Each structure stands twice: as structure tokens, then as C-alpha cells.
Amino acid sequence: MHKSKLAGFIIDCQTGDLAAATAFWSAALGMPIGEISSDEASQYQRLNDPNDALHVEVQVVDHPSRVHLDIEADDLEAEVRRLEALGARRLNKVKTWWVMEAPTGQRFCVVRPQSKLFAAQANCWK
Numbered sequence: 001m002h003k004s005k006l007a008g009f010i011i012d013c014q015t016g017d018l019a020a021a022t023a024f025w026s027a028a029l030g031m032p033i034g035e036i037s038s039d040e041a042s043q044y045q046r047l048n049d050p051n052d053a054l055h056v057e058v059q060v061v062d063h064p065s066r067v068h069l070d071i072e073a074d075d076l077e078a079e080v081r082r083l084e085a086l087g088a089r090r091l092n093k094v095k096t097w098w099v100m101e102a103p104t105g106q107r108f109c110v111v112r113p114q115s116k117l118f119a120a121q122a123n124c125w126k
Contacts, residue, residue, distance in 0.1 A: 004079045007072035007114040008055035014065045018045060022058045031056060055114035070097075070109045079110050 013021040022045040026033050031047035036057075047056040055070065073079035080090060080098050087103035097111040 002073060002075035002078040002082075004071050004073035004082075004110075006054075007070040007111055008049075008057075010068050010070060010109070011056070011058045012061040012063070012066050012068060013058060014061055014063065018042070018058065018060050021060075022047070025056075025058050029056070052115060068107050068109065070111045070114065072111050072114050074113060076110055076112065083110065 011021075011025055015021050022033055025031075026047055029047060031049060034046035034048040036044055036046045043060050045058045047058065049056060055072075071079065071083075076096075076098065080100065083100060084090065088100045091099045091101055091107065093099075094109075097109050099107060099109055101107050
């Protein structure tokens with residue numbers, strides 16, 4: 001059986017100034033700005049959780065600003081099917097993750113393991 005858990009939160013910002021948005025959320029949450037690959041830095045910025053328990057990113061989007069959550073899973077397809085059986089629906093696949101919608105309308109993503117602890121545990125479960 002596959003495993004999944006809350007990975008963290010993505011702060012969707014409809015903005016032309018990702019640096020300012022990231023600076024605000026970094027200060028507001030008390031989380032320093034982390035490193036992210038240079039090819040994604042224009043769209044995403046990571047905030048470092050001092051406890052390495054949550055994956056938090058600030059993301060530039062075209063839709064209205066909101067916060068969405070990510071669920072990390074060691075088997076994406078199995079987790080997506082489980083959530084569909086609960087009433088969620090797939091909206092679209094982006095790179096390596098699925099954007100989904102809950103029966104109540106909230107959007108969320110199912111992603112590969114994000115935290116070091118979960119990734120290590122996922123390897124032990126196999």
C-alpha cells in the first residue's frame with residue numbers, strides 16, 4: 001500500500017513581483033528564503049521550514065491569489081486514484097504532479113515526496 005501525507009502549502013500570487021511577494025511571506029511566516037533551481041526561480045521561491053516538516057513555496061500564477069495545499073505520495077497514481085474514489089477529480093497534470101479538485105471545489109496538488117523525512121520513509125516502506 002502506498003503512503004501519503006500533507007507536504008505543505010503553496011502560496012499562489014497573482015503578481016509581477018515575486019521577490020516582493022516572497023519577502024512578505026518570508027517575514028510573515030518567519031521562514032527564510034531558500035534555494036531553488038535557477039530555471040524555476042522566476043516562477044517559484046521556496047521558504048525554509050526550520051523543522052523541515054513542511055514544504056512551503058511562493059508561486060507566480062495567472063489566476064487570483066490563493067493558498068493551496070500539496071499532498072505528497074510515494075505512488076502518485078495510486079494516491080490520485082484513492083482521492084478520486086473519495087470524490088476528487090483530476091484537473092490537469094503539470095510536470096510531475098497532478099492538480100486536483102475536491103468535491104467542495106478546493107484545488108490541491110498531489111506531488112512526489114518533498115520532505116527529506118518522508119522520502120526516507122517512503123524508501124523504507126518499499
